[in-house]
Amino acid sequence: QSALTQPASVSGSPGQSITISCTGTSSDVGAYNFVSWYQQYPGRAPKLMIFDVTNRPSGVSSRFSGSKSGNTASLTISGLQAEDEANYYCSSYTSTNIVFGGGTKLSVL
């Protein structure tokens, strides 16, 4: 059982926008702006997509954006493309640890 709660799956059609939620507590997501998001293809290592809630690393498409409200962080992907089909994980600092969500499988229909 993961510390952060994500929906198991989300889906969308090419061109649409989707949002993946990540719910924590006042001890992790709600307490710190150290929330990050990772994209993982099967059999591959995770790749950083968003850090510090809203920041995109160099090279990551502007179609990816992050936000936070209270104990819930969100990843939004706009203009869905087939290549976005992957698993997405959120992560947060907790003062003694780094915790992850259980992952969300994004299907592009």
Place this chain on the structure above:
Amino acid sequence: QVQLQESGPGLVRPSQTLSLTCTVSGGSITSGSNYWSWIRQTAGKGLEWIGHIDASGSTNYNPPLNSRVTMSLDTSKNTFSLKLTSVTAADTAVYYCAREGTNWGNWLAPWGQGTLVTVSS
């Protein structure tokens, strides 16, 4: 650009010690203020942060694993290592090393390709 590569035995016997090394290329592990992390992934528990070490050798470990984990640096080889003692089948996982941001937990990038470690007799 910085790249990381895990290495070590793919099979460890129960009650023995799991030992992995992460080789960093494209940058020095002692430059900057980054942490260097180990993370593991299982189908059942998902991603689990194991701990990290900084350039001075200072460490922080995930509390549930604290009694079994030791991390170290070898600056001459530009590597950092993980030892996990008294392993059980529950420690079977893909183990990743990654560079962590200068603030504890703000990001992990890049990650190594990962190495599968199976605990079995």
